[in-house]
Amino acid sequence: MNNRDERILLGHGSGGRLSHDLIKDILLPAFANPALAELHDGARLTAGGAKLAFTTDSYVVKPRFFPGGNIGKLAVCGTVNDLAVCGARPLYLSTGFIIEEGLPVSELREIVLAMRETARLAGVYIVTGDTKVVEKGAVDGMYINTAGIGLMLPHVDISARRVKPGQDIIVSGFLGDHAIAVMSERHGLTLPEKITSDCAPLNGLIQAILTEVPQVAMLRDPTRGGLATTLNEIAADAGLGMILEESAIPVRPEVAAVCDILGFDPLYLANEGKVIVFVEKEYSEKVLTIMKKDPLAASARVIGTVTGQLRGQVALRTTVGGIRLLDMLTGEQLPRIC
Amino acid sequence: MRLTVEETGRAARFFADGIKRMASRPVRIMEVCGTHTVAIFRAGIRQLLPPEVELVSGPGCPVCVTPNEYIDTAIACSRCPDTVIATFGDMLRVPGSQSSLMAEKAQGADIRIVYSPLDSLRIARENPGKKVVFLAVGFETTAPTAAATVLQAEQQGLENFFVLSAHKLAPPALKAILAAPDSRIDGFLLPGHTAAISGLAPYRFVAEEHRVPAVVTGFEALDILQAIYLLLKQIAAGQPVLVNQYRRVVKSAGNPAAMRVLNQVYRPVDTVWRGFGVIAGSGLRLTAAYERYDAAAALPLVKAVSREPAGCRCGEVLRGLIVPAGCPHFGQSCTPEHPVGACMVSVEGACAAWYKYGQGRWHYE
Numbered sequence: 001m002n003n004r005d006e007r008i009l010l011g012h013g014s015g016g017r018l019s020h021d022l023i024k025d026i027l028l029p030a031f032a033n034p035a036l037a038e039l040h041d042g043a044r045l046t047a048g049g050a051k052l053a054f055t056t057d058s059y060v061v062k063p064r065f066f067p068g069g070n071i072g073k074l075a076v077c078g079t080v081n082d083l084a085v086c087g088a089r090p091l092y093l094s095t096g097f098i099i100e101e102g103l104p105v106s107e108l109r110e111i112v113l114a115m116r117e118t119a120r121l122a123g124v125y126i127v128t129g130d131t132k133v134v135e136k137g138a139v140d141g142m143y144i145n146t147a148g149i150g151l152m153l154p155h156v157d158i159s160a161r162r163v164k165p166g167q168d169i170i171v172s173g174f175l176g177d178h179a180i181a182v183m184s185e186r187h188g189l190t191l192p193e194k195i196t197s198d199c200a201p202l203n204g205l206i207q208a209i210l211t212e213v214p215q216v217a218m219l220r221d222p223t224r225g226g227l228a229t230t231l232n233e234i235a236a237d238a239g240l241g242m243i244l245e246e247s248a249i250p251v252r253p254e255v256a257a258v259c260d261i262l263g264f265d266p267l268y269l270a271n272e273g274k275v276i277v278f279v280e281k282e283y284s285e286k287v288l289t290i291m292k293k294d295p296l297a298a299s300a301r302v303i304g305t306v307t308g309q310l311r312g313q314v315a316l317r318t319t320v321g322g323i324r325l326l327d328m329l330t331g332e333q334l335p336r337i338c
Numbered sequence: 339m340r341l342t343v344e345e346t347g348r349a350a351r352f353f354a355d356g357i358k359r360m361a362s363r364p365v366r367i368m369e370v371c372g373t374h375t376v377a378i379f380r381a382g383i384r385q386l387l388p389p390e391v392e393l394v395s396g397p398g399c400p401v402c403v404t405p406n407e408y409i410d411t412a413i414a415c416s417r418c419p420d421t422v423i424a425t426f427g428d429m430l431r432v433p434g435s436q437s438s439l440m441a442e443k444a445q446g447a448d449i450r451i452v453y454s455p456l457d458s459l460r461i462a463r464e465n466p467g468k469k470v471v472f473l474a475v476g477f478e479t480t481a482p483t484a485a486a487t488v489l490q491a492e493q494q495g496l497e498n499f500f501v502l503s504a505h506k507l508a509p510p511a512l513k514a515i516l517a518a519p520d521s522r523i524d525g526f527l528l529p530g531h532t533a534a535i536s537g538l539a540p541y542r543f544v545a546e547e548h549r550v551p552a553v554v555t556g557f558e559a560l561d562i563l564q565a566i567y568l569l570l571k572q573i574a575a576g577q578p579v580l581v582n583q584y585r586r587v588v589k590s591a592g593n594p595a596a597m598r599v600l601n602q603v604y605r606p607v608d609t610v611w612r613g614f615g616v617i618a619g620s621g622l623r624l625t626a627a628y629e630r631y632d633a634a635a636a637l638p639l640v641k642a643v644s645r646e647p648a649g650c651r652c653g654e655v656l657r658g659l660i661v662p663a664g665c666p667h668f669g670q671s672c673t674p675e676h677p678v679g680a681c682m683v684s685v686e687g688a689c690a691a692w693y694k695y696g697q698g699r700w701h702y703e
Contacts, residue, residue: 007441007445009441010443018675021675187457189453247343260557262453263685263686317382318381318559319347319350320350320559320563321347321350321351322382322384323382323385324380324381325695325696327694
């Protein structure tokens with residue numbers, strides 16, 4: 001991004017290749033330090049002898065209310081999950097509200113109550129915050145930022161460096177539900193089956209996995225950019241390849257149908273209640289057993305393996321027996337013409 | 339009926355083995371439709387074919403064949419005061435001569451993504467002080483819905499709704515390809531969704547006049563494999579005919595109701611295709627009764643001089659003369675992040691598919 005006339009495009013926020021360029025070209029050089037350089041979902045820090053994880057995220061979802069949640073629930077889940085996939089026990093959250101003048105107070109109250117309920121479920125406290133009100137038109141209704149701090153679980157080391165050839169790749173359930181739920185609400189799509197967002201705090205599930213299987217090498221929640229982009233990031237960080245089995249990847253038929261119509265690929269759709277686990281084959285059955293006891297991961301499956309081939313790339317074996325590359329998302333996924 | 343994973347695998351092996359058996363000489367098959375191109379890459383079908391069977395993309399990606407002049411006109415519309423552009427998402431990133439709709443949006447133009455032409459009517463109703471221009475791009479599949487939208491605008495008495503039509507008809511482009519002296523296509527995979535509207539009759543000339551086998555096909559991986567199998571059977575037998583592989587959707591007579599609406603609102607005109615030039619009778623323009631909905635006539639447009647990007651070989655890709663990797667821009671100065679031509683932008687574009695699914699990059703085992 002060296003061109004003076006270049007502008008920020010929506011694609012720079014999509015979590016795909018343009019977002020990566022933005023981070024690599026502008027943010028990383030400006031703020032360079034070892035904790036940031038890890039580029040995990042949160043920074044892992046040491047303070048006063050304690051090993052901590054620290055993360056922040058902003059939520060600008062439109063519409064603010066969607067099947068299965070609202071912007072407040074999302075803001076708590078997102079930050080809790082980012083801490084959890086670092087291998088930390090989330091403890092405290094902050095919240096910053098940027099509110100457009102004219103927003104109904106009843107709506108704010110409903111969103112805040114959802115935050116309270118989600119924090120209670122996740123066992124975290126919202127301990128500090130900030131509120132700004134801006135002129136009508138300056139923001140679209142309301143945006144929320146949350147930051148969170150958690151205590152790293154002992155004996156756990158979650159890192160792309162620990163991903164090794166032969167490890168299984170497990171996904172905790174159906175992909176793409178959140179993106180399709182939000183999109184159907186945003187655009188008034190009438191779907192034959194209502195699709196609900198998977199938005200949920202995963203720290204309980206992840207803690208159960210890490211307590212019983214501390215050998216887990218890597219965790220990540222496939223939010224923006226979806227499964228494909230997340231796996232590409234890990235493949236690039238680990239310098240290894242991955243081969244996935246299309247027939248094993250859980251996608252609801254109704255989500256697949258909407259994707260067919262709009263020209264989306266479910267493997268690139270955002271999720272807000274899913275986790276990807278990398279673990280040695282000998283432990284994957286144990287991880288699956290723990291997952292399947294939790295309603296949030298009842299459809300968990302092994303979807304592929306890590307390989308020493310295809311370095312830095314992710315490939316998919318299709319149902320008809322072909323193999324194709326799963327690249328990172330480029331720009332936004334936009335609905336097509338036909 | 340949905341096949342199980344095992345049944346799908348078995349059927350795929352049956353067709354792939356049959357194709358290998360019958361491929362005794364090199365054959366070039368054109369997948370006319372961009373949706374087919376993407377489906378072929380997504381399913382990894384190229385790897386299941388023997389080297390004798392070559393697949394080339396055709397002119398069936400509506401974004402790809404839309405000339406720069408149209409994008410420039412759409413941008414000029416977006417710069418008119420109090421104007422809202424309603425468009426399908428894949429038009430946003432297509433580069434025009436100097437800008438793109440995405441870049442205009444980033445600079446403040448009111449450009450909204452719609453999922454159906456009817457969404458643009460809602461925008462027009464909700465914004466009576468603004469002129470709403472729907473970018474009507476697409477083949478027979480989408481044109482009837484756009485036509486029905488114009489009829490609804492009339493019924494609702496909306497005076498602030500307009501269309502900028504770049505609608506095109508698929509068969510004239512096939513005629514142009516078959517008539518070209520450098521064309522060497524041994525068989526066509528024909529788009530199931532356009533035939534579902536127009537019926538089979540407009541495609542019969544391929545086999546009857548040009549003696550080239552053709553199969554109307556669906557978009558599942560197995561549909562495409564079966565269609566290639568059926569094409570090779572015809573090629574081996576030397577008896578070209580039009581086969582309808584997609585009978586579960588495509589009726590021989592098509593969808594007469596959709597065609598009636600289409601013919602009421604639009605009339606065929608000569609129009610420019612990117613990479614082809616003018617193709618007779620291949621475009622759709624509003625009929626006299628509906629001309630008042632034509633954005634190009636209704637808005638005070640200040641247009642840049644249109645030019646196609648220098649050195650871009652999208653045109654040859656769209657005519658099946660070269661594969662995307664044959665273009666010197668491909669993967670170098672032309673990538674999805676910085677596209678030179680529309681074929682690298684559209685989700686159905688041949689260059690985008692070649693780049694995204696990395697021809698030759700995915701070898702495994």
